[in-house]
Amino acid sequence: MESSSSTCNYGDNEHPRSIIHIDIDCFYAQVEMLRNPELRTVPLGIQQKNIIVTSNYEARNYGVQKCMLVSDALKTCPNLKLVNGEDLHDYRAASNKIFELLQTWKCPVEKLGMDENFIDVTKLVEEKLKCVHIESVTHSGHIYNESGIECLCGCHTRLKVASQLANEIRQKIYDELGFTTCAGIAHNKLLAKLVCPLHKPNNQTTICPEHATEFMSTLQSVRFIPSIGLKTTETLISHKIISVTDLQQVPLDILKKHFSSDMAVRLKNLSLGEDNTPVKQTGKPQSIGLEDSFKTVSVKSEVEDKFCALLQRLLILVREDGRIPVSLRVTLRKKDAKRLSSHRESRQCQISPSIFIITNGSLTVTNVGQQKLMTIIMRLFNKLIDLSKPFHLTLVGLAFTKFQERMTGRSSIVNYLMNDISVQSVLNLQNDCDTSASSMDYSAASPSSSTTTDLSDAEVEPSPKKPKKVTWIAKRRCLSKEEVASPSKLKVGELRLNSKELEKVSELRLNSRDRSLTPRASPAKDNLSDASDTMKDIAEGGNCDDCPSYVDKEVFNALPDEMQQELKVMWKNPTSSGMTRSSPRTMNKAKPNTLLKYFVPHK
Ligand code: DGT
Ligand code: MG
Numbered sequence: 001m002e003s004s005s006s007t008c009n010y011g012d013n014e015h016p017r018s019i020i021h022i023d024i025d026c027f028y029a030q031v032e033m034l035r036n037p038e039l040r041t042v043p044l045g046i047q048q049k050n051i052i053v054t055s056n057y058e059a060r061n062y063g064v065q066k067c068m069l070v071s072d073a074l075k076t077c078p079n080l081k082l083v084n085g086e087d088l089h090d091y092r093a094a095s096n097k098i099f100e101l102l103q104t105w106k107c108p109v110e111k112l113g114m115d116e117n118f119i120d121v122t123k124l125v126e127e128k129l130k131c132v133h134i135e136s137v138t139h140s141g142h143i144y145n146e147s148g149i150e151c152l153c154g155c156h157t158r159l160k161v162a163s164q165l166a167n168e169i170r171q172k173i174y175d176e177l178g179f180t181t182c183a184g185i186a187h188n189k190l191l192a193k194l195v196c197p198l199h200k201p202n203n204q205t206t207i208c209p210e211h212a213t214e215f216m217s218t219l220q221s222v223r224f225i226p227s228i229g230l231k232t233t234e235t236l237i238s239h240k241i242i243s244v245t246d247l248q249q250v251p252l253d254i255l256k257k258h259f260s261s262d263m264a265v266r267l268k269n270l271s272l273g274e275d276n277t278p279v280k281q282t283g284k285p286q287s288i289g290l291e292d293s294f295k296t297v298s299v300k301s302e303v304e305d306k307f308c309a310l311l312q313r314l315l316i317l318v319r320e321d322g323r324i325p326v327s328l329r330v331t332l333r334k335k336d337a338k339r340l341s342s343h344r345e346s347r348q349c350q351i352s353p354s355i356f357i358i359t360n361g362s363l364t365v366t367n368v369g370q371q372k373l374m375t376i377i378m379r380l381f382n383k384l385i386d387l388s389k390p391f392h393l394t395l396v397g398l399a400f401t402k403f404q405e406r407m408t409g410r411s412s413i414v415n416y417l418m419n420d421i422s423v424q425s426v427l428n429l430q431n432d433c434d435t436s437a438s439s440m441d442y443s444a445a446s447p448s449s450s451t452t453t454d455l456s457d458a459e460v461e462p463s464p465k466k467p468k469k470v471t472w473i474a475k476r477r478c479l480s481k482e483e484v485a486s487p488s489k490l491k492v493g494e495l496r497l498n499s500k501e502l503e504k505v506s507e508l509r510l511n512s513r514d515r516s517l518t519p520r521a522s523p524a525k526d527n528l529s530d531a532s533d534t535m536k537d538i539a540e541g542g543n544c545d546d547c548p549s550y551v552d553k554e555v556f557n558a559l560p561d562e563m564q565q566e567l568k569v570m571w572k573n574p575t576s577s578g579m580t581r582s583s584p585r586t587m588n589k590a591k592p593n594t595l596l597k598y599f600v601p602h603k
Contacts, residue, residue, distance in 0.1 A: 018161070028085045043079060140164045191275070227277075
C-alpha cells in the first residue's frame, strides 16, 4: 500500500486530475487471435498447466471462466479450442508495444501488470480545454449514474474531455496493434480502475466524484479495493469489517486501534473512493529474469539443461530490453524431503559486459559468450549445492540484476536536453570493436540496482583493474573507428543532439573531467597519446573564440552549429539570458538547469 508521503495533496473539494485506466480485453487470448485469425471465431481458452488462465469472449459466453480447470472448461464448452500460454514471450512483447504506444501522448503512464496502464491526462485535458467551447464537450462511452449536480471545480467538463481522450487512445491501440480494450475514467486512480470493467468488452466508463462513495458501497468485500491486500483484509474481517460499507461506517478511531494512523486514514479514504496517489511513470525493470518450476530434478546434467534452456529465453528478453547486463543471479528452490518443505536460495555475481555484443543496434551473445555464461551459472550452482550429497530441486531461475547505464547520470547532457524524462535509456556504444575496455567498465553500473552480491566477481570473472581513464580512451577509440553510436531505446525525437553528437559530447566531457582531476601528464607517461589525437581531430572543426574561459572548448566544438550560436548569443548578452559573467558558480545558482550549466568545470 502507498504511504501517505507519496501522495499528492489537493484541496478537499477539488478534483483537478483526469486519470484513465486501460485494460486489454482477454489479453492472452487476443494475442493468440491476432497471431492466428482463425481463432477469432471459435471459443478459445488459454491454458497454463491444467488451468484456463483466460478465454476469449466467445468462450465466456459458454460459461468458460478464468482459473477454471481445463477439464471443467471442456465439460462446459466441449468445442473449446485450447492454446498453451506458458511461454509469456509474445504476451510481454505485446504488453511492451501497448506501453510504448501510450507514451506517445506524452503523459505519465504507469504500467500495472501486463495488460493494464494508468495514464494521467490532466495536462492534456487542460490544453484541449483551451481550444474548445466547454458547451460542445460531450461524454464518450458510458457514464456511471449520469444524474448529478455539476461540481463547482469544473471536473465534469474535464472528465468529459478525458473520456474523449480515452476513446481516442483505445481507437489508436486498436488501429495500430489490433487490441480491443476497456477504459475507466475518473479523477483518481482508484475509481478509474474500478469502473474500467463495468462495460466489458471494448467499452469505457466514466465516473464523476460525487458518485464515488455510493459506487464504493456497491463493492461487497474490502478485498475488491485494489490496494488492500490479503493481510489487511484478514485484519479487517477479524474485526467484522467485511464490506466496503462496513469500512465506510466504522469510526476512524476504531480503525486506528488496529492499524497505524496513516494506514487507518488511507483505508477510510479508499472506502470513500478517495485516492491521491499519483500516476508514476513506469521505468525499465531493475532485473530481468525467468524461472522454471518442475516436480523434481536431482541430477546435475539435468539442471544444466534447464539452465541452458532458460538462458536462451532470457537472452531474447535482454536483447529486447537493450541494456547490457553486468550481474547475473541464479535461484534454486530446494526440496527438503525430511521436512516436506522447500525453500529458495540465490547467488549472484558480476559478469563482464564484453560477453554482450551490439551488432546493428541489437544486443547479441556469441556461442563462446553463451558458454561463458553457462560456466558462470554452473559455478554459482556449485556454490548453492553440495554435490557430495543428494539434492532435489523444484525450480531453477536466472536473472540479470544489474545493467550498465551510460550517460544517464544526473550530470549527463541527456538530462539537460530532455524535457520530460525519467531517464532509463541506454546509449549503446558499438563496443564490438573493443573487448578489453568495455569489460572494464563497471563504473557506470546502475546505482538503483545495488543488490547484495553474494560472490565477489573475482571468483567468477576477473574484476576490472584498469583505471577508469583507460576505459574511456579505449571507448573513444572505438567510436572514432566506427563513427556510430545508436540510442536503442532513447526517445531520439526529444533530443536536440543526435546520438553521435551526444556520444562525442559526453565522452569529451568525461575525458576533460578526467583531465581536470589529474594534471595533464605527458602522453608517454599515461598512455594518452591516441586519445589526445582523437580529441584534437574533433576539436579542430569548431571555433570557440567567444567562449568564456571556463568553457571546455572541445565540448563546445562538438555541439551542433545552432546550439553553438545559441550559446554564444547567451554569453554575449548575459543579462537577457538571466546569467552574469561573474563566476560559473553564480551562474549555476541563477539558472539551475540551463545548457550553460553544462559548461561549468566539475570540481
Ligand atoms: P479481461 O480483462 O477480463 O477481458 O480478461 P483478461 O484475460 O485480460 O484478464 P486480466 O486483465 O485479469 O489479466 C490479463 C492476463 O493475465 C490474462 O489474459 C491472462 C493472465 N492472467 C490473469 N489471471 C491470471 C491468473 O490467475 N494466473 C495466471 N497465470 N495468469 C493470469
Ligand atoms: Mg484484461
